[in-house]
Amino acid sequence: MTVSDEMEDPEVVDLLQQLIRNRCVNDGSAGSGHETASAELLGTVVAGTGADVETFEPSPGRASIVARLEGSDPSAPSLCYLCHTDVVPVNEAGWSRDPFGGELVDGVVWGRGAVDMLNLTAAMSLAFARLARAGFAPRGTLVLAAVADEEALGSHGAGWLTEHALDAVAADYVVTETGGIPLMTPGGKLLPVPAAEKGSCWCRLRVHGEPGHASQPLRTDNALVTAAEVVRRLAAYRPEAEIHDSWRQLVEAMAMPEEIGDALLDPRRIDDLLEQLPDLALARQAHACTHTTIAPTIVHGGTKINVIPDSVDLDLDIRTMPGWTEARVRAMLDDALGDLAPKVELLEALDDPSTASSLDTPLWDAMSSLARRFHPDGRVVPLLMVGATDARFFRRKGAQAYGFGMFSDRLSFEEFGKMFHGDDERIDVESLAWSAAAFEQLARDFLG
Numbered sequence: 001m002t003v004s005d006e007m008e009d010p011e012v013v014d015l016l017q018q019l020i021r022n023r024c025v026n027d028g029s030a031g032s033g034h035e036t037a038s039a040e041l042l043g044t045v046v047a048g049t050g051a052d053v054e055t056f057e058p059s060p061g062r063a064s065i066v067a068r069l070e071g072s073d074p075s076a077p078s079l080c081y082l083c084h085t086d087v088v089p090v091n092e093a094g095w096s097r098d099p100f101g102g103e104l105v106d107g108v109v110w111g112r113g114a115v116d117m118l119n120l121t122a123a124m125s126l127a128f129a130r131l132a133r134a135g136f137a138p139r140g141t142l143v144l145a146a147v148a149d150e151e152a153l154g155s156h157g158a159g160w161l162t163e164h165a166l167d168a169v170a171a172d173y174v175v176t177e178t179g180g181i182p183l184m185t186p187g188g189k190l191l192p193v194p195a196a197e198k199g200s201c202w203c204r205l206r207v208h209g210e211p212g213h214a215s216q217p218l219r220t221d222n223a224l225v226t227a228a229e230v231v232r233r234l235a236a237y238r239p240e241a242e243i244h245d246s247w248r249q250l251v252e253a254m255a256m257p258e259e260i261g262d263a264l265l266d267p268r269r270i271d272d273l274l275e276q277l278p279d280l281a282l283a284r285q286a287h288a289c290t291h292t293t294i295a296p297t298i299v300h301g302g303t304k305i306n307v308i309p310d311s312v313d314l315d316l317d318i319r320t321m322p323g324w325t326e327a328r329v330r331a332m333l334d335d336a337l338g339d340l341a342p343k344v345e346l347l348e349a350l351d352d353p354s355t356a357s358s359l360d361t362p363l364w365d366a367m368s369s370l371a372r373r374f375h376p377d378g379r380v381v382p383l384l385m386v387g388a389t390d391a392r393f394f395r396r397k398g399a400q401a402y403g404f405g406m407f408s409d410r411l412s413f414e415e416f417g418k419m420f421h422g423d424d425e426r427i428d429v430e431s432l433a434w435s436a437a438a439f440e441q442l443a444r445d446f447l448g
Contacts, residue, residue, distance in 0.1 A: 007433045008429050008433050009126075009432060009433035011126060012122050012123055012126050012432045012433060013104060013432055015041075015122040015125065016102070016111075016118055017111070018041055018102070019041065020109075020112060020113055020114065020118060021100055021101070021102045021111075022037040022041065023100045023112075024113075025087055025088070025112070026086035026089075027088075028151075028152045028153075030156075031061070033061065033086045033148055033152075033156065034061045034062075035064070035086050035157075036057065036061050036062070036063035038085035039057075039064060039065040039085065039146065039148070042085070042146050043055065046065075046067045046125065046128060046129050049132035050069075050132050050133075051068060051069050051128070051129075052068045052070070054168055056161060058156055062148045062149060063148060064145065064147040064148050064161060065144075065146050066146075068141060068142070068143050068144075068168070069132055069136065069141065069142040071141040071447065072137060072138070076138075076139035076447070077140045077172040077173055077362070077446070077447075078140045078141040078172045079142055079143070079172070079174075079363070079443060079446055079447055080143040080144075080169060080170075080171035080173070080174045080175070080399070081124040081127070081128060081143065081145070081443075082145050082147070082158065082175065082176040082390055082391070082394065082401075083117060083120055083124045083145070083147070084121065084149075084390065085121060085146055085147070085148060086148055086149060086151045086152075086157075087116070087151065088151050090112045094423035094424075095423050096423075097110045097424070098110075099112040099425070100112060104429075107410075107430070108428050109426060109427050109428075109432070110424070110425070111426070113425065114425045115419045115420060115426075115427055116419075116420050117150075117176075117177040117178055119405075119427045119431070119432055120176075120177055120178060120405050121146055123405070123435035123436040123438075124146075124439050125144060126436050127436050127438075127440040127443070131443055131444075138448065139447055140446075140447045142443050142447055143168075143171050145161065145169045147390060150389070150390050154393060157390065158393045158394070162394065162396075166397065170397065170399075171399055172398075172400070173361070173363045173400050174394045174402070175363075175367075175401075175402055175404045175442070176389055176391050176401060176404075177389055177403050177405070179193035179383065179403040179404045180193065180405045180407055180438075181405070181413050181416050182378060182409050182412075183413040184412070187254050188377065188378075188379065189375060189378040190253055190254065190378065190379055190380075191375060191378045191379065191381065192250065192380075192381055193367060193382060193403060193404055194383045194389070194391075195246065195358075195364070195382040195402055196322070196354065196355065196356030196357065196384050196385065197356075197384065197386070197387070197388060198288075198292075198321060198354050198384065198388075199319065199321075199324060199352055199354035199355075200317070200320070200350070200351075200388050201319075201324075201352070202315070202316070202317060202349070202350045203316045203318055203350075204314070204316075204346075204347040204348050204349075205313065205314045205316065205333075205344050205345065205346060205347065206312070206314075206344070207301075207312045207345075208311055208344070209221040209222055209225075209308070209309060209311065209343075210308070211307060211308055211309070211310040212308040213307070214305065214307055215306065221308075221310075223308075223309045224302060226340065226343055227299065227314060229340065230314065230344060231296045231299075231314065233340070234316065234336055235294075235296065237294060238271060238291075239291050239293075239294075239332060240267060240291075241267035241268075241290045241291055242290055242291070243265055243270075244290075244321070244384065246289075247264075247265075247289045247290055248265055249382055250383060251264045253379065253381045260277075264286060267290075270286070270290060274287050281413075281417055282414075285386070288319065289383075290321075291321070292319065292332070293318065293386075294316055294317075294332075296314055296315070297316065298314070298315035299312060299314055319386060319387075320353065321354065322356065325351075325353070326351040329349065330349070352388065352392065355392040356395070357391075357399075362446070363400060364402065366446045367402065367404050367442065368380040369445070370406075370438060370441060370442055370445060383403075387420070389403065404438075404442075405438070406431070407431040407434065408428055408434060410430055411427070411428060411431070
């Protein structure tokens with residue numbers, strides 16, 4: 001198979017546009033998402049192909065669709081293409097174009113979900129449908145799971161399916177978001193593929209104070225004022241750096257200048273380097289790949305403008321390094337808060353530990369070989385995913401899971417990074433075509 005830089009696929013472009021326009025926005029509430037619209041759309045894509053198709057709707061409007069091509073050899077490895085149909089909310093004021101318009105402009109599709117991950121959802125779905133229509137008879141079973149609720153906790157999507165309908169989605173190997181984005185480095189072109197991801201420990205803190213009349217603020221115990229200091233301390237806190245194998249392999253492959261490369265692998269020196277590094281995208285990625293991070297994201301408090309608040313709630317998005325436990329997170333928070341710790345109550349902690357997959361697998365080899373057909377000058381390297389994906393549910397059921405796609409050189413690794421949950425999300429048509437072709441070929445190569 002050869003790949004042209006001008007390769008386009010109008011069918012995958014059209015499907016992505018329709019998925020964007022369905023506006024399956026997941027704000028984390030049970031009634032959001034409305035993914036049934038996109039489940040029905042993808043149902044029309046795989047209908048009549050000969051595949052077995054099921055729809056699961058654990059809550060009204062939160063549907064996922066699962067299609068299967070059964071393998072002929074029960075001993076052969078099975079493969080699941082795992083994608084999601086929901087997207088995060090958007091602030092339309094920050095966008096140059098309608099975030100739900102799905103506009104195609106100069107070979108680029110614009111819209112919420114264009115990179116996270118409706119592009120790959122469209123590509124995986126069409127690849128599966130094309131294989132089925134072509135009469136592809138795999139030795140091992142091929143599964144397409146287009147699920148709801150990935151952008152929250154997965155409780156209406158992959159989490160629910162792996163607990164209540166595992167037979168429908170179970171596979172030895174899983175491919176999901178999002179790898180294969182070219183990263184240009186002094187060591188050449190790298191194609192990072194997530195083989196592990198950090199854990200999540202979403203916490204809600206309650207800062208306590210005493211109520212009073214706001215007209216007499218002197219020497220009051222104002223929970224909001226204390227909360228401001230709590231946020232400041234959390235933002236200033238620096239957990240120690242941890243250098244893991246995936247980060248070491250990536251840095252070594254990048255072949256940075258010695259003084260930078262050595263510091264990126266030295267837990268005693270990396271923090272000072274990241275504060276001074278002019279490449280902000282690299283600094284943020286390096287920091288997230290080597291530290292447990294704390295991001296205060298939501299605050300609730302106060303009852304009336306003339307009442308001193310006696311409690312304020314703070315939500316924290318904490319992403320944990322491999323091996324971290326909830327107990328260690330609690331100890332970290334106590335350390336960060338110091339003498340304020342007695343005034344702060346941990347109301348809840350939703351702990352979802354880090355997961356990882358082996359690199360010594362036939363699927364990793366197949367992805368590496370396939371990538372060279374699209375990027376002859378590229379090399380697949382492992383990456384620790386700093387966000388969460390639905391891969392974690394499947395890893396905990398014994399699957400080996402990776403993030404994989406195939407992207408052109410038209411948009412840089414740094415541009416992709418900024419667009420995840422950001423403004424002006426967009427994807428070039430070449431990358432859409434490449435990903436659809438890659439998923440079709442990967443199934444042929446791996447399942448035979």
